[in-house]
Amino acid sequence: MNEFDRIARFFKPLAKDFPGALGLTDDAAIMQTPPGVDLVVTTDAMMEGVHFLGTDTPQSIAQRLLRSNLSDLAAMGAQPVSYTLVTALNKDVTDDWLQAFSETLQGDQKKYAIHLMGGDTVRSEGAMHFSITAFGVVPHGQLMRRTLKRAMMPSDVYDIYVSGTIGDSTLGLMAAQGKKLYGVNSDDIEFLKQRHYAPEPRLELARTIRTFALAAIDISDGLAADIGHMAVASQAQAIIEADKIPLSPAAKKALDAWPEHMEAILTGGEDYELAFIIDEREASLLKIAATKINVPLTKIGQLKYGEGGIQVLDANKRMMMLKQKGWQHF
């Protein structure tokens, strides 16, 4: 099949319910944004050999690609609308591969109420490349950013929360790369891998907290790096207590058996949980929110007036030295 046939067979069905996609027949797509909302636009790219392996399943590549973008929308408080897709495919990509890739996107489109609206399909002579630009909407004034909504006063102290559990993705990736994890059974390993290959963007949480959270970020580069980004952007000091970081039973077992995993838990990327800042006077709003959604929310530290940076304290309140603050994409 040539480019046009493949677009018709594998990508047109993904665009059929979005009128602005124009059936993928034109060179561009059309959107209108209703008054009173901001359009949020995010782009995430994945390169074979860097972000995924050629032997990864098309399902896992499709899920990580779309969901990492959805997680960026969640971090801003936006709800998904549509996306454009760039695929650079090489000769190894079969029609069966594309079929599985496309079906996975179709499943996620239903799950997250998002539609394909355009993109480009090019040929690669070597490594595969995928990127998505995703579009979401947020009511005007409810946008969350990594920068605090209001500047800190010297007397201000805010709470730092995270959703879900941290470190599963990086432990799952280690297991997938053949590294031995101690203290865990095969079900645990399956769970950890699943958290890496099929992350869960926190869209419902984002919609619930965006009216009162003071700042938010998704944990893609690593907990310490991303909370560090937030603290630097806000010119504030983040203090994280490592023993408060929420862990899954599988991650807890792995950490108990090998305490050095704490470094990976703090710096490993791609959890796609949200970290966010709450004024404790609004803790009651957060409690109400937490009862509505089925995602654990855990206070892991505080944000204080300061220079802009992050400190991680161990169980004895001593500052931990991290070799690496987060995954450098470049």
Add this chain to the structure above:
Amino acid sequence: MNEFDRIARFFKPLAKDFPGALGLTDDAAIMQTPPGVDLVVTTDAMMEGVHFLGTDTPQSIAQRLLRSNLSDLAAMGAQPVSYTLVTALNKDVTDDWLQAFSETLQGDQKKYAIHLMGGDTVRSEGAMHFSITAFGVVPHGQLMRRTLKRAMMPSDVYDIYVSGTIGDSTLGLMAAQGKKLYGVNSDDIEFLKQRHYAPEPRLELARTIRTFALAAIDISDGLAADIGHMAVASQAQAIIEADKIPLSPAAKKALDAWPEHMEAILTGGEDYELAFIIDEREASLLKIAATKINVPLTKIGQLKYGEGGIQVLDANKRMMMLKQKGWQHF
């Protein structure tokens, strides 16, 4: 320099005048569209070894990348607003290279009134990859598409026009690839190469004709292929007269010396001129438009009621057989 340093040095300056870019500090950008306009979104990707060579200059890569996207906006009648950029760079890319790439984008941003608002910078282990998603606006109801605004009646005959000159880009690419062109001098070759490496998106023409043109497309895959796309989308028959196709003096000399170049002129891609459909009753509007803008507009054929397809006639009105209707991207 790491990813964050490179973004700060080479890409942040490109985003400084677009408030919705949020200084490239967040994971997403923000847009609002004024009431009464459609937002037009297009994506074009370029892969090293397929769309450009690693030895191509950063200037030419940046220009072809951004301008091919701008040409898609022009085809829809849209005016540029902003864009997101994905770069997958390998170890060969130096800071000097990125500096030249970024400065070229900066120059084009001023020329075309467009701003960087986000994107992603990833590492490649092999070939480089670039893609842009560009955003434009068009007043509601003035969108041009490759499909006719109104369905054809059996008695309808419309005129097919193209802007500028056709075939320069493909001849310039041949010359750049070391193929010998006869009948041309070194200035001609320089002109043809320039047309390939620095195409001129027809944004002003688009704004002028969008109120009365019945359909439009930009010539990226090749004249025959793209007018064919338009005819198929409109379920109409396009008849093109090869000897009416506007040629630059350089292309004319090359064609006179080697008549077989007509095949390349008809099927070579990346002219980034506009082909568009005019009802002859509105030819007076087109004449007024043509006096306003400094781009030649040439009638090269007709669109008739029919099955959906294209015929190219030679000077003796005989149907030409083309080996290849246009560049297949995949």
